[in-house]
Amino acid sequence: MFRRLFLSAVIMLALLPSSLAFAADEATPAQLQGAIDAVWVMLAAILVIFMQAGFALLEAGSTRMKNAGHVAGKTVLTFGLCAIAFWAVGFGLAFGDGNSFFGTTGFFVDGTEEQAKAAFGSLSASDVPIAIKFLFQLAFAGVSLAIAWGGFAERGKLAVYFIFGTLFTVVIYPIVAHWVWGGGWLAQIGMQDFAGSTVVHLQGATAALVATLLLKPRIGKYNKDKTPNLIPGHNQVLSVLGVIILWIGWFGFNPGSTLSAMNDGFFGYIALTTNLAAAAGAVAAMIVSWMYFGKADIPSMLNGVLAALVAITAACAFVTPRDAVIIGAVSGILTFFTAQWFEKAGVDDPIYAFSVHGIAGIWGTLSTGLFATPELAAKVGVGKAGLFYGGGLEQLGVQALGIFGAFLFVLMLSFVILYLIKVTIGLRVTEEEELVGLDLSEHGTYGYPEQMKKAAHGGAATTV
Template identity: 70%
Template sequence: MHMEALASALDSAYVFVAAILVISMQAGFALLEAGSTRMKNAGHVAGKQIISFAITGIFFWVAGFAITFGDGNGFVGLKGWMLHLGGAEADQVFSSLSWAHVPLDLKFLFQMAFAAVSLAIAWGGFAERAKLSVYFVFGILFTVAIYPVIGHWVWGGGWLAKMGMQDFAGSTVVHLQGAVAALIATLLLGPRIGKFTRDGKPNLIPGHNQVYSVLGVIILWVGWFGFNAGSTMAIGDGFFSYVALTTNLATAAGAIAAMLIAWFVLGKADIPSMLNGVLAALVAITAACAFVEPWAAVVIGAIAGIITFFTSLYFERKGVDDPVFAFSVHGIAGIWGTISTGFFASPRLVEKVGVGQAGLFYGGGWHQLYVQVVGALGAMLYVAAVSFAILYLLKVTMGLRVTPEEEITGLDLSEHGVYGYPEHLDPAENPAFTSETVSAKAAGHAYERTI
């Protein structure tokens, strides 16, 4: 009994550290997205990460965790609202998590951090033109009506879990969900002012701080070890270290592949393309990290980096203004990562994890690939339908988008009243600017110099 208690304590400490790493990814998203957007929106874009995490912290506790992991039917969990339970009773209500020998409160903290990441991804599609009020309403509904449903299907004992879907840490549950919601928001909001010419050709709207973007990606890369390796929720057998290995190999391959393909196609070693390659590889290996051999992790990561580069260009040319390329990075790579286990899942690792079957390249036949495709398609259809219903209703009632004047002024001022870089507003040049008020006309003139 003493050894069991010690093992549980060590696992709990490990999961707590992993949860902190996943939570730290919010800082990564703040830097990445603020650096990848314009100066006039930097404070707003960074600040919404706090709002995202706060909304998830409350509403995943109220209902999201119960719907995801509570015992219920094949579609939703129906027990465990607000974590009223503890001890042995918790394992009876949250039987889908009973394999992890850590306290229920810690299981919640870890999984809440995952839900917050998914919402942060979704909000990427709203960037630089959505009302702050829309973030609140959609964030709450995403946390209780979208994310937990797919989570239950895959991780909570739902119908995809019964089919044996392999998604170890959330290529579909976390990333594909957030990406599809981001795409729907992007389409309903429409492109940013000035993004496309009258004949539909895209204009470059570069981010204002590439160093911020790089630092954000480094933070995300480190935080992802909590995301993937932490999903073992145990340290006793050392399997977490293997998951960390495959995660890092895939990520390194994605960075190199994306940089090289951008260099070849564009003639320049494009840094944003490299950063997208890093993130795409991380997204792709998230599902497969516990199921594939190291060589396969390298292949999965490299392919993710390459396809994300080309799909980013494709969607932009088709008139989709996705400011942080959320759908290409988290959606396309999420699909690839999800179906990749259908090809590469190793028999020895499938036996170790105890989910699904070996992949096609190991003589496992087409079954696992079929399951993975069904899972990805099912998730996409549900998230797209519910996101569209919510956002369309918001569009025709409260409206999704700020006014053109507010968009030109920038959301730092129009939504928060404070510019993220106040020294760039010169009162001598703009007499209407004081510490209390900024006229839209003066602010718009000042921002023309800073875009």
């Protein structure tokens, strides 16, 4: 059976060049370009959706064994909720024709080009089919929501995921997306956020911060004198694998945002700056953790990679490779020290969502106002050169305004929604449920049943 499948695959690969050549002879250059662009954006969408697997592994590995199944499983649940809500309402609010603050057309996406022409003028620059554009933008919304859940880790009620996940996708994320990418007021003044340091990452991180503050710290995180205790994740190997998957997924995230594979290979340049930033963030965070702790800390290195990827997301199309290294290295260092500061200040952010995605998102968005070159700004067609390339303070001011507007909007709306949930059904599980673990209390079984049974026999079932 395997031999037949292998031979079939070889034959198909052998015939592929001639098939493509025949198709190229039959198609016009415009049709060929459209087909290649469509395949490229579809591939990028798949890579970004696959980042959900990275988040599941990273978060599960970074939390305790008694919560691992819950943390991983809610990733599937919340992406499903996000997909339905974004299809019905979110995509229209984000990219539909409307006003400077939100779209008013394009709800319940039907995948037809008739709807695309009538409702989605902000996406008309690309000839990629609207169904693929929807999937690509859905993947981004799903990433932002996944970031938000970091603030709920190990103590949030499962019911909250249904309510807040839907509302975040409908009334929070798409509004800021419209401001920047849908022709809204920030787009009109030239805000540079190529793939979402603010739109995706700062939004998710701000919601996570609000949740973290309203939920209060996990049991046992702080002593009576307010000093923090280390609550390590149960599996660093899973966390490492999750970060590697996210790193790979980012090649869909940033290069895919060109929405074209035919623009002088510009997506390859964006992949270059993205990868250099990530590498610099890993090295810088590892070195600074070594200096600070006296030991090279693996979780800090992983956070450095992610922070650098978050930061370069806004700047990847606007900066030189050299500046990408600087942006990535600064991200890794900033994230390390802000994570330490938040923990000492009493903010129990189990996945370091705000340090990794919020602080780095702010830095990355500001960095284009410093490092954007006039040539690349002109090529992308958004904004102007940054301060260090003769552009003065104008672009930096635009970037700062965009950050402030997005942060304030998400902060206020997330607080209102989560506070109302808190005073009605409650945000947090009971103390008993938290101690026994969300795997058992919310789902009736453990993600690691054999290991947890052994722990129970050893009298440590509630502390693992």
